[in-house]
Amino acid sequence: MSVGLSVVLPKRGYPTVASPGDVNSATGGPDGKPDLYATDIAGQLTEYPGAAPSGTTAAFDAPVSLGTVTDTAAHRWKLDDGTGTSAADPTGNSPATLTGGASWTTDTDRGTALNLNGSTAYAATTGPGVDTSGGFTISACVKLNSLSGTNSTFVSQSDDPSVGAANGFQLYYSSGSGVWAFGRHNDDTTSTAFTAAYGAKAVAGKWTHLVGVHDADADRLLLYVNGRLSATKAYAGTTWNAAGPVQFGRRLFQGTYGEYANGRLSDVRLYATALPPADAAAPGGNPALTQLG
Template sequence: MRVVERGGDQATRRVVGRGGLGLPGAVHKPVDRWRLSDTVNDTRGNNLTASASVSFVSDATRNSKVLSLPGTSDALVSTAGQSVDTSGSYTVSAWAYLANTNGYSTVVGQSGTNTSAFYLQYNKQYNAWTFVMPSNDAASPNTWSAAYAKTPPALNTWTHLVATFDATTGAMTLYVDGKAAATATNSSPWASTGPLTIGSAKTGDYFPGRIGDVQLWKTALPPAGVTALNSPQPVLTQLS
């Protein structure tokens, strides 16, 4: 089934003054956004395809429907192709509600041939929310750059996750609930040409729980921009 829309509509144009997310003008508009709140919203641009095991459930905390995933291999949500150039700068954000820590659980990734170019995930090794970038597209990459939080995740709780990558400096930053939680460096990013995946990665890592409002930008948002993302929704305003 086809689900929810790309970030080109009025609802994505979140305005906090005209500078938006700490960037000039309309540069803050995400290249892709899926609110994951309904199966019948308009579809345009990078549409998602979801398997039959994926469902949308009402969530009182989010005050909307959200994507619900059982954490199994038959629950797949993905685009037809890439969302961002992972060899360049980018930002990915999502709301995640993790049901258990039984295994690696990816909220968002973007696939290459053998692995994903990035993983925004719960990482079993670190027992923490983690932003991971492998050094090359191989079944066993040479190195794994990882920015991971220093505390375990809160289960059955909505958590706002943001990962930024600055290709100029190689800086990776993970934000948890609007605050910088960890940094790392990746000097060898590579461009993945496969689909963006929500609730899984190229290597599996199926997410058990709920996911809402996934957004991507072709730039590394500054800290002020990330803070604005984690703030209460401003009044939606049409930009002319």
């Protein structure tokens, strides 16, 4: 039996079209309906989320732009090493060392991931990942163990300890509001002033894709949660660069580390630019596409 398609994609304009099966939905997870992906001649990836079929004709919801196929990350820690105390960064050659009880764990959804115990566990590089005085983007897949307790910072970049005592960015769970957040300290001093974009309500026990964007040209912070713009906030601080190491599972505040993450962390990427909306909203792990026909 042949199956018709309600989506017409001319091969000349879309040289790659594929369906890896049911991998996504409007709410972020599988929904029992196969999805379709296509790349155009400019390298832009588009998703057609599956909808209920009409007879023998497959149906799809409105297309969603997923950005460019080529990943432009300056650093990428997949955090799937599985053994040892080093998390590799083959993209940017800045490995992170596991410390304080941080360990590898096997997750039923994502395979090997970094396990953080919420009190002492973290991993850190030896130097900075991006210049935080300019535009940059941080992307990570996180799984929070509990909504109770204190804030859980999954990724941050510290100031140079010989210069200041703050963080240049912080991707975290805000326990006081119960939401995901992306923020940065307003300067490199011990003041308490910071700016944060507070987004969607956090859910424990579920993998969530977070993307924080610092748009230096517009002086604002943007937070994407599971592919959707969740919050924006005008940055109220000064232009400054946090020249210290990247931290996985904690953040620096007034010269002291804290807010140890209670959860799991996977696939962290750092970009030295503020990604455009289509790229910032892209899922953390796009499926591989295969030429059809």
